[in-house]
Amino acid sequence: MNRPVTEIVCSDDPAILETPMLKLYYSPGACAMASHIALEEAGADYEAVKIDLKKGEQKTPEYLAINPAGVTPALVTDEGVLTDNLVIMGYVAQTHPEAKLADTDSAFRFGQMQAFNAFLGSSLHPAIGRALFSKPPLEGEAKDQALENALVKYRLVEDHLFKGPWAMGEAYTVADGYLSVFSRWGRQAGFLDTGRFPKLNAHLDRVQQRDAVKRVLEQEGIEAV
The missing domain is CATH 3.40.30.10 (Glutaredoxin)
Structure with a gap:
């Protein structure tokens, strides 16, 4: 602790x-x-x-x-x-x-979780980072394109990578805390609406309820x- x-x-x-x-x-x-x-x-x-x-x-x-x-x-x-x-x-x-916090008994399932986390770190993170935190801030068409690129990454998680109810399925893993960071950023920025991303929003709520x-x-x- x-x-x-x-x-x-x-x-x-x-x-x-x-x-x-x-x-x-x-x-x-x-x-x-x-x-x-x-x-x-x-x-x-x-x-x-x-x-x-x-x-x-x-x-x-x-x-x-x-x-x-x-x-x-x-x-x-x-x-x-x-x-x-x-x-x-x-x-x-x-x-x-x-x-x-991970299936450490199975090298394959541990690898699956690491692959999920690798996508978050190498693909989703830089995409949303460019849209939200570029210095100087993006404007106009450049900003719109960066946001669209980020939403494509979120959509991939929502529709294909996320298993539910937790990121990797029935058990909570370290991948859930990681995913919640980027869902949090999206919700704060106002574009992770529940209509388009119901799974990610429900997941973020579930993670934030953990002690x-x-x-x-x-x-x-x-x-x-």
């Missing part, structure tokens, strides 16, 4: 005094929330460190020493640093099998949408 960075514990119990093995660097509401959700769902012993993108904290020498790419998330483990949601979520699922996700939202200082 998450221990705040500023928490001071007075105890003779070594288990309590032990420094958390994992440290997650995240930015509130950004894609790193998927890794944050995975750790909270797993009941992992971790410390969450906020990186303020607007202040440029991801470009400071201190953070670049952790992740030279200057992006979040980054997960510091006792073996080194892992980056990218796909990798971090897979690591969390495999190191906390009791949480059942672990509620805790992450509270920790990151953001609200459900």
Whole structure:
């Protein structure tokens, strides 16, 4: 479970005094929330460190020493640093099998989940990122085309990749937290309407009702949408 960075514990119990093995660097509401959700769902012993993108904290020498790419998330483990949601979520699922955040007994089904997550990270994320977060902001025809390209990706998830009631079927996995990040962005931007995307909207509602996700939202200082 998450221990705040500023928490001071007075105890003779070594288990309590032990420094958390994992440290997650995240930015509130950004894609790193998927890794944050995975750790909270797993009941992992971790410390969450906020990186303020607007202040440029991801470009400071201190953070670049952790992740030279200057992006979040980054997960510091006792073996080194892992980056990218796909990798971090897979690591969390495999190191906390009791949480059942992935089918770690089947290499094929684990691969299926990773393929789903890879599509989100390599296809949906850049498409919606271009439509919503380009600097300078897109305008006119360029903006319309970027949004249409993103909606094509959402449609592929809605109609083909999403199994229901959870992303991979009957069981909740780390893929659900990841998908919820991008559904959240779409709903906030006002184009993920329930008429066109009923499955994604119902899924987002279902994810946001989970206790672990509620805790992450509270920790990151953001609200459900």
